[in-house]
Amino acid sequence: MSDFYQGSSHTSCVSASGADSGSSTLPLSSTRSTPRRQKAPERCDFYQDVLPLWELSRAQWLAEARALAYELVRRQGFVTVDCIRARLAPPTKSDPRIMGAIFHHADWICKEYKKSTRAECHNRPIGVFVLKTQQ
Numbered sequence: 001m002s003d004f005y006q007g008s009s010h011t012s013c014v015s016a017s018g019a020d021s022g023s024s025t026l027p028l029s030s031t032r033s034t035p036r037r038q039k040a041p042e043r044c045d046f047y048q049d050v051l052p053l054w055e056l057s058r059a060q061w062l063a064e065a066r067a068l069a070y071e072l073v074r075r076q077g078f079v080t081v082d083c084i085r086a087r088l089a090p091p092t093k094s095d096p097r098i099m100g101a102i103f104h105h106a107d108w109i110c111k112e113y114k115k116s117t118r119a120e121c122h123n124r125p126i127g128v129f130v131l132k133t134q135q
Contacts, residue, residue: 046097047104054101061091065102069129078128082117103129 055062065084072079072087081099090099103110109132113125 050095050098051101051104054098058091058094062101064088066105069102073129073131073134077134078111078130080114080126080128082126085118100127103127107131109135
């Protein structure tokens, strides 16, 4: 142990057992063990693994959402996920990131980003989509 820790001016430290031990200092190697980090599971590729399953399992909902997106872009010139959510609720127990699948098609291009108007999004940016033919 170095002299710095031996002559520490701390008047009260918590011992390795968690009890207040007055003027003693913690040893450099505490008896408290920390859990070892688990190896992270293989990371799935969202576009390769998740979207194809979503296309199969929620095909009807996606068709409705895409039809709504085309209608909205014809009326207002652009569309966002917030616009679609306001008119068509996403399937229950679905990952919010999956909403981007609506625009995962060659017809759409993200023109810019704006802050989401939904409170639970905390002003995170969302894409403002237009049809490629509008560019």
